[in-house]
Amino acid sequence: MSPSLLLFIILAAMALAYHLGRKRAIGVAGGLKKINRLHSLPAYYGFYAALWVGLPTLLLLLFWAGLQDHILTALTLAELPAETMANLSEGQLSLLVSDIRNLASGNLMGREPSAEVEVAAAHYLRLQGIANITLWTLVGAMALAGMAWAWQRTTPSFRARNRVESIVMILLILFSSIAILTTLGILLSVLFESIRFFQKVPWTEFLFGTQWSPQIALRAEQVGASGAFGAIPLFTGTLLVSFIAMLLAVPVGLLSAVYLAEYAPRAVRTWAKPVLEILAGIPTVVYGFFAALTVAPFMRGLGESVGLDIASESALAAGLVMGIMIIPFVSSLSEDVINAVPQSLRDGSYALGATQSETIRRVIFPAALPGIVGGVLLAVSRAIGETMIVVMAAGLAANLTANPFESVTTVTVQIVTLLTGDQEFDSAKTLAAFALGLTLFVVTLILNVIALHIVRKYREQYD
């Protein structure tokens, strides 16, 4: 009796309600011939009934699905002997809970469950059964009540269309606000955990410390003293990789944009542009693979042949591949911006006897500069937030260095490492990932806001 089955049943009930509502409307109007007595088309009465059956039940289902586990767990734990509970640390408790749930859902466990767990699991199962029956009954009752309500309200003068439309409008507004909710959710989730992190580790330590080794900081009181959560090496590492990426992407992207916008013959344009844009559609994990298995060894070999010691997880390889990924981004943004420069400026320059490249370099570039800067800032924000390439091709060692041949680590790499290993709940190590996430979010947000603002202002200038 899974929630998805119930979901389907509700959907079916909605379809039925639509049908009944429509029938009823035709009925109260006195047959198909007289439906113009109705305020709205019969279908709207159907929709009205369907909404009354569907919306409350769906909402209930949603809440139930979200809360059932919490409540059942709490009830089960309350049944456990008090002395067992008292001795448990938070970690052990969560282990116990997962044991109970696993056993209850019939999952195989590595070890034999203790008697206590078995009892608890049985209790849990019993509660689950009760909860299920309650849910089904409630859903059924609400659906019937909804239908009855709609049935009773269906009269010729009832403004069904307006009702349905205002409900739809409310839905649309809800949908639109999801964007804001998302931002809020991101902000709150990272902020909340970050605050807990900064209770354990002072934020000055985090922002200005030069030592990053979260793995050895196991004991909380050790943290501040050892300075193991100094994120400076991560910031410099991120900047180094992004810088290398931009060093490749900006000139190549910009020059290809210029070439495609100003010089390229039609045939070249129609072919080269989409092919270049393929680069933008390739998943980053593919770039990561390419960086780790093709570019990095190549760089290493190249370094060896000229006597340079290039690490196999060098910032250079990761940065270059990230640069390749960003080329189409820079190039298409720049092309838009260059195309937005009005023809009259070009004409003015040509009329003075300027060559095409003089016009581009001395008139179009300066005119397009704000837009290009905006685009580059967006690209930087993307480079900073890029994860897979660096996870796969950059290292884990937090070296504080500006040498591109060495291995560095980045903010995103550390977030992934901290959250994909064995997670200790509430440890500074896990929380540190959220602090890094907060930093990342704030920095990219600022970059994006500035960049989007610049680009918008630029567009307005020439519109």
Place this chain on the structure above:
Amino acid sequence: MTMIVEASAVKPANLKADHLAQDQSTTTTVGEISSPNPRMVCRDINVWYNNNHAIKHVSLDIGKNEVIAMIGPSGCGKSTFLRCLNRMNDTIPAARVEGSITLDGQEIQDKGIDVVPLRARVGMVFQKPNPFPKSIYENIAYGPRIHGLTNSRAELDELVETSLQRAGLWKEVKDRLDAPGTGLSGGQQQRLCIARTLSVSPEVILMDEPCSALDPIATAIIEDLIDELRQQYTIAIVTHSMQQAARVSQRTAYFHLGDLVEVGTTDDIFNQPKHKLTEDYITGRFG
């Protein structure tokens, strides 16, 4: 002369299609197309935009140190013709130009002719002021810089100053040469563009409705300027204002639907037009 100005002060009326159809056959130009002392000589110019025949068999001389005005109803090809004179039509992919145009006896229509020095010799001022998004100084210095006309900063400063003076803008901007050119008023911007053109010392200046975006005072300033510039430059100006044509030009050419209908001294065109179309247009009688 005053009388004509008054006569044409009547609102230019609209063209009527059937009226035009009757006079479609105008292929020979009325009046003297050649000039005794020509700077530019155009013979049998045809321009197409894709399949749109925008200029039809136009022949016209532009004399040294004269101001020649081009008038005619909207869409008749004045701008197109003007843009032929410094090959600005090259920048429009759809445009195709045929015929012969010489500048001081040298053919400029040939494929092999380099447009860069040509445009340095035949400058152009556009309908809408188009200062570069740079400082006033840099706007003027742009041309000399790309062509390498000056050897030192002092020379460049001087060239900027003389150009601005000739365009009558110096007094107004001499204290804010570093301010952006786009921050000037419309009339000032247009004079800035004229100064920019002057800075590369062209022989011929083409002006495409230079005053259409300006108020009467700014227009008057530019008209005075044109009169002054005539001493040194050859000027071809497109205008929709017949008063303006009468005020600034010595010769006037009347275009109609891609044909050069009539050309003659400005006095003759305005006082005793020979062609009916010209007369209709001058007197504002269109149907």
Place this chain on the structure above:
Amino acid sequence: MTNTATTGGARRSPQAIVEASLKRRYAAERRFRLLGAGAVALGLGFVLILFISIVSKGYTAFFQSYIELPVTFDAELIDPQGVLREGGLDETEIAQQLRSVNFLKLARDALRAEFPAVSGRTQRRELDALLSPGAPLQLRRMVTSDAAVIGTEQSVRLLADDDVDMFMKGRATPISRLDGAGVLTLEGDLEKIGGELVVRVTDDGLLPLLERARARLHDQADRLERQQAGLQRSRDAQTARLEQGGLGAEQTAEAEREAARNARDIARLETKIQALRAEAEGSDALLLGADAPSFLLRIKDGLIKLLALEASAARAELLVPPVSTAPAEAGTWETLELSIPEGARRLTDQQLAWVLRLQHEGLLSKRFNVPFFTNGTSREPELAGIAGAVLGSFYTLLLTLLFSFPIAVGAALYLEEFAPKNRITDLIEVNINNLAAVPSIVFGLLGLAVFINFFGVPRSTPLVAAMVLTLMTLPTIIIASRAALKSVPPSIREAALGVGASPLQTRLHHVLPLALPGMMTGTIIGMAQALGESAPLLMIGMIAFIVDIPQGFTDPATVLPVQIFLWADSPERGFVERTSAAIMVLLAFLIVMNLTAVLLRRRFERRW
């Protein structure tokens, strides 16, 4: 006075100056243009390199090596009571019956039967390693599906181990052949595998081999010398820095330590180089160690490995016994040089000899790799397939589509058509644009903190992945949908409103259908983005090792890009080609999706 530049006496006219500058300026023009073309070419080059590198690494994964062996399905071993052969059992009962059957032994016995000369634990274990751990599963499956095979001998294509597979695909070591000159005789025990032999060849027939081996030693020494030179350079740089002074005490100490370490390494390399050169120049028999290329002699279907080499004789080890002991004429024997030294290979010379033998007999061959498309992942490369990940991606994408399309269309409809222009809608607008540029990993954090930890959505499931991806792709789809709505001319709305439709009816009946193709294009692009996304999914547990193929939205699953990430991280060589092949599959899906979007746009593009 027609010249404004005539300020300082005898100056050239501007025209002359312009003419004179042309050559320089056109050169600059050409350079600039070339630079632009170069940039485009570079970008295109990257596309090409990327694709070539992936395809060249991955195409081999579509084939898999199998060893075809006669397997005896011993009834005593499999079904002593005969219940299976009686039939009438259901699947679980069959599984129960077969639970304790040692299919591994069956598979191994079949292989050992091919090489009866193999003896001793070590040799057997080496031989067994040629079979995949998946081989017994194959046999179990055969018995499960058809009990009739019990008690019979069947020719079965058993999965070869990934190391064998890599060798078959030419990724273990390059092999070069050298025809034998002179008559070759073998002396010694020609039955005992691993026994020592003496090889004699008339007319200094081994001389070419000897020269080759020497050249290899010199190559090796050259390589070490290059390495040494690199160390020397970095040491010089360090000395220079130390001499320059100005370093802190700690830095100085560090630099000195480094320099000392370098000096030691340089010296160590030096002795190695000396030894190699001496060996190569020496007149004694050339010893072929584990860090030198291996030389195998193939003679009368047997294989022997050379240990020490002279011009007309050699010491050797027997790997596969030859069928006859008679001397071999010139041209009937050959040498195989395996250029990767035994020490740097996964397969020993002995194992390779068996593999070569199997290959020679036509028992070892490559066929289309069906398991790659039907299996879930595995720790063994030859067993790992993409079916689980593809299905996980499918479920995830389906849910993402179901969530994001209605929400995005609704939001776009409201924002574009109904929303009043005020601060709140402005804020939403800015918000959406910003969300489109928020790093994807941040959405993963959101998913972890809110969906999993707060709402208790089960981790590692398509459901939670779809929720995260929905939030991530919403901005893309909303922006595209709004553009589509914007392109519907107002006249349509006016017309509909004019005949008395309500504002909502107007939008739903008239505007939406016209904007739908554009919205769908945006949705497909958003889905493509979601299909390729992996970073946020790492945060919400899609990184778990899940062998089972997911059956629904709440089963633990992984998705294709994450699978690629996991495989790329695996050390086994065999995973490289599988990763590349999985990438090819992923790219194929993406290309299809993007092409659909392009076609859709072409088909429905309307100019109003």
